[in-house]
Amino acid sequence: MTSSLLAGASDEKTKSHEEPNRPDMCYECVGERQGDATIMQLYSFGESGNAYKCALALELAQVDWEPVFVDFFKGEARSPEFKQINEMGEVPVLIDGDTTLTQSGVILDYISSKTGKLGGRSAAERREILRWLFWDNHKLSTQIGTTRFLMNFLPPEKRPEAVIPFQQGRLKAAYTVLNDHLAGRNWIVGDAVTIADLSCCGYLYYPEPFGFDRADWPHIDRWLDRIAGVPGWQHPYDLLTRAFPA
Amino acid sequence: MTSSLLAGASDEKTKSHEEPNRPDMCYECVGERQGDATIMQLYSFGESGNAYKCALALELAQVDWEPVFVDFFKGEARSPEFKQINEMGEVPVLIDGDTTLTQSGVILDYISSKTGKLGGRSAAERREILRWLFWDNHKLSTQIGTTRFLMNFLPPEKRPEAVIPFQQGRLKAAYTVLNDHLAGRNWIVGDAVTIADLSCCGYLYYPEPFGFDRADWPHIDRWLDRIAGVPGWQHPYDLLTRAFPA
Numbered sequence: 146m147t148s149s150l151l152a153g154a155s156d157e158k159t160k161s162h163e164e165p166n167r168p169d170m171c172y173e174c175v176g177e178r179q180g181d182a183t184i185m186q187l188y189s190f191g192e193s194g195n196a197y198k199c200a201l202a203l204e205l206a207q208v209d210w211e212p213v214f215v216d217f218f219k220g221e222a223r224s225p226e227f228k229q230i231n232e233m234g235e236v237p238v239l240i241d242g243d244t245t246l247t248q249s250g251v252i253l254d255y256i257s258s259k260t261g262k263l264g265g266r267s268a269a270e271r272r273e274i275l276r277w278l279f280w281d282n283h284k285l286s287t288q289i290g291t292t293r294f295l296m297n298f299l300p301p302e303k304r305p306e307a308v309i310p311f312q313q314g315r316l317k318a319a320y321t322v323l324n325d326h327l328a329g330r331n332w333i334v335g336d337a338v339t340i341a342d343l344s345c346c347g348y349l350y351y352p353e354p355f356g357f358d359r360a361d362w363p364h365i366d367r368w369l370d371r372i373a374g375v376p377g378w379q380h381p382y383d384l385l386t387r388a389f390p391a
Numbered sequence: 392m393t394s395s396l397l398a399g400a401s402d403e404k405t406k407s408h409e410e411p412n413r414p415d416m417c418y419e420c421v422g423e424r425q426g427d428a429t430i431m432q433l434y435s436f437g438e439s440g441n442a443y444k445c446a447l448a449l450e451l452a453q454v455d456w457e458p459v460f461v462d463f464f465k466g467e468a469r470s471p472e473f474k475q476i477n478e479m480g481e482v483p484v485l486i487d488g489d490t491t492l493t494q495s496g497v498i499l500d501y502i503s504s505k506t507g508k509l510g511g512r513s514a515a516e517r518r519e520i521l522r523w524l525f526w527d528n529h530k531l532s533t534q535i536g537t538t539r540f541l542m543n544f545l546p547p548e549k550r551p552e553a554v555i556p557f558q559q560g561r562l563k564a565a566y567t568v569l570n571d572h573l574a575g576r577n578w579i580v581g582d583a584v585t586i587a588d589l590s591c592c593g594y595l596y597y598p599e600p601f602g603f604d605r606a607d608w609p610h611i612d613r614w615l616d617r618i619a620g621v622p623g624w625q626h627p628y629d630l631l632t633r634a635f636p637a
Contacts, residue, residue, distance in 0.1 A: 233526055233568050244515075248525035251518055269490075272497055279494035280479055283528040291561075307553035315537075322479055 185210040187252075188230070188238035190217050191387035192298065194286055194348035195249040196237040200384045202253050202343050205377045206260040214386045218298060249286075249347070250278040253340040263340045273334045277341035284319045288312050289348040293355035298389070313356040320362050327364035331371060338375050346372050350380055431456040434476070434484035436463050437633035438544070440532055440594035441495040442483040446630045448499050448589050451623045452506040460632045464544060495532075495593070496524040499586040509586045519580045523587035530565045534558050535594040539601040544635070559602040566608050573610035577617060584621050592618050596626055 187203065189196035189212050203210040215221050215236050223234045231238050231247045238245060239252045241259075246252050254275075257264035265271035292312040295304055323345060326333065333341040349357065349369055359366040372378060382391075433449065435442035435458050449456040461467050461482050469480045477484050477493045484491060485498045487505075492498050500521075503510035511517035538558040541550055569591060572579065579587040595603065595615055605612040618624060628637075 232572055233530075234564075246518065246522070248522045248529070250525040251522045254521065255518070272492065272501070275500065276492070276494045276497045279496040279525070279528055282525055283494070283533050284479075287529050287533055305553060305557050307551060308557045311551050311554045318480075326478055 183209055186213050186240040187211070188213045188215050188236050188240075189385050190215055190236060191382050191385040192351075192389065193217065193236055193385075194290060194351065194381070195235075196385060197350075197381040198249045198286075198340075198343050198347035199237045199239060199252045199256070200381075201347075201378070202256045202263060202340055204379060204384065205338070205343070205375060206256055206262040207377070208256065208260060212385050216388060218388045248282075249344065250275075250282055253278065253344055257340050263338065263343065265334060265339060270335050270339075274339050274341040277333050278344050280322075281341075281344045281347075285316075285323065285345060286348055288316050288319065289355055289357070292316065293348065293351065293353055296355050297353040309356075316356060320357065320365065324362040324364045327368045331368070333368075338372060342368070342372055429455055432459050432486040433457070434459045434461050434482050434486075435631050436461055436482060437628050437631040438597075438635065439463065439482055439631075440536060440597065440627070441481075442631060443596075443627040444495045444532075444586075444589050444593035445483045445485060445498045445502070446627075447593075447624070448502045448509060448586055450625060450630065451584070451589070451621060452502055452508040453623070454502065454506060458631050462634060464634045494528075495590065496521075496528055499524065499590055503586050509584065509589065511580060511585060516581050516585075520585050520587040523579050524590050526568075527587075527590045527593075531562070531569065531591060532594055534562050534565065535601055535603070538562065539594065539597065539599055542601055543599040555602075562602060566603065566611065570608040570610045573614045577614070584618060588614070588618055 185203065185208055187196065187199055187210055189200060191197075200210075200212065215227065217236060221227055222231075222236055228234055230245065233247055235247065237249055237252060238247050239255065240246075241255075244255075246255055253263075256262075265274050292309060295309055295312075332338055333345060346369060348355075349359075349365070350373075359369065431449065431454055433442065433445055433456055435446060437443075446456075446458065461473065463482060467473055468477075468482055474480055476491065479493060481493065483495055483498060484493050485501065486492075487501075490501075492501055499509075502508075511520050538555060541555055541558075578584055579591060592615060594601075595605075595611070596619075605615065
C-alpha cells in the first residue's frame with residue numbers, strides 16, 4: 146500500500162499533468178471515511194482509461210467525489226484484499242454509500258441515472274447510448290487498453306511483439322466505425338454530450354503511443370476537441386493519480 | 392446472397408446439429424415480411440456466440456422470432472448494404488417492428504425488459520446483471536470470439552500464431568473469475584437463470600477448440616449443464632444456421 150488517507154484538498158485545482166487535482170486514498174483506509182455518505186469514491190489510477198471515463202462523468206455531472214488510488218501495476222487489483230471489493234480484479238470501482246459498482250459501463254449508467262445528466266432523452270436514445278457503451282467495451286477500449294499496456298507499461302523484454310500489429314489492425318476497424326459515425330454529427334448520440342461520448346473517448350487523450358494518430362481520423366479529432374471544450378473537462382492525468390508520474 | 396425467403400416451418404424441430412430448427416431468410420428479403428409485426432428477426436449465423444446469446448434468450452423467453460442468415464465469413468456484415476442496417480458491421484441485429492437493435496448486451500436487455508423474463512428482480516440485481524454483461528463483452532466473449540476465429544475459421548497460412556497463446560493467457564484469467572464466481576452458486580446473479588448467464592455462456596458450448604476445456608473449470612462445467620437443463624435450451628448449431636455446416 147503506497148498511498149494514505151489525505152483529505153480536504155479537493156478544491157485545490159492544479160493544471161499540471163504531473164499532479165492530479167485531488168488527493169488519493171489507499172483503498173484499505175476507505176472504511177475511515179464511510180461515514181461521509183455525500184462523497185462518492187472512485188477506485189482508480191491515472192493510466193486507466195476505464196477509470197478516466199467514470200472520473201470525467203463524475204466531474205461533468207458535478208458529483209462530489211474523490212479518487213482512491215489502486216496500484217494496478219504492482220498487482221494490487223488482483224490481491225485478495227481488492228478482490229473482496231471487486232472479484233473481477235479490475236478498476237474502476239465506484240462506492241456510493243452502501244452501493245458498490247464495477248465495470249465502467251455500469252458506473253456511467255449509474256452516474257447518469259442518479260444525476261439526470263449526460264443521458265439520453267428518450268428510451269430510444271438510452272438504448273442507443275447503451276449500444277455504444279457495449280461497442281466501446283467490446284471493440285474499442287478493451288483493445289486499446291491491451292495495446293497501450295503492451296507498448297508502454299510492459300518491460301520490452303516481456304513484450305509479445307507479434308500481438309501489437311494484430312491488435313492495431315483490429316483497432317483500425319474500430320476507429321473507422323467511430324470516425325464514420327461522427328461524420329456530420331457533433332456527438333455520438335443526440336445533440337449533446339452523453340456517457341456514450343465519455344466511454345468511447347476514454348483512451349483517446351493519452352499521450353503514450355498505441356498506434357492512434359488523431360490526424361488520421363478527422364471526425365474523431367474534432368469530436369475529441371469538442372468534448373475537451375465541455376465546461377469541467379480535464380485531461381486524465383489532471384484528474385487521477387498516475388502510477389507512473391511523468 | 393445464398394439464402395432465400397422460406398417460411399412456415401418454424402414448428403418443425405430437428406435435433407441434429409447439421410440442420411437448424413428454423414428457416415433462414417436473406418436479409419435483403421426481410422422487407423417482404425415487415426408487415427408481420429409479431430415476429431422478431433435476428434440477423435445471425437450459427438458460429439456467432441454473440442448471436443447465439445440472443446437466439447437463446449428469445450427461445451427461453453418464448454418470443455416468436457426467426458433467424459435471418461448473414462454470411463459473415465464472406466464479408467456480408469461489412470458490406471454497404473448491411474452497414475445500412477448496422478454501421479458497426481456486426482451481427483447480431485434484432486428487428487422488432489420499427490425498432491432495430493444491435494450489440495448482444497442491448498438485445499438481451501431489450502428481450503428481458505419487453506418480456507419481463509430472464510431479468511433481475513430489483514434495481515441491485517439489474518445492475519449486477521449489467522455488470523456481468525459488460526464484463527462478458529470486455530473480458531470473455533470478445534477474446535473467445537477472436538481466438539476461436541483464428542484457430543478454426545481463418546486459413547492456417549493467414550494465422551498470426553503468436554496471438555493465440557497471448558489471447559488464451561488473457562482468457563485463462565477470465566475463466567478464473569467466472570469459475571470462482573460460480574463456486575457455491577447456481578446462477579451468475581440471483582437464484583434463477585438470467586441474461587447474465589446467457590451472455591457469459593454464449594461461446595462455451597461450441598465444439599471447435601479455442602483453449603477452453605470444461606474439465607479444467609468445474610464450477611463453469613456444472614453451470615453450463617444447469618443452463619442446458621433449462622426447458623427450451625438448444626445448442627447453437629440447433630438454433631441457428633451455420634456458415635460452415637458439419
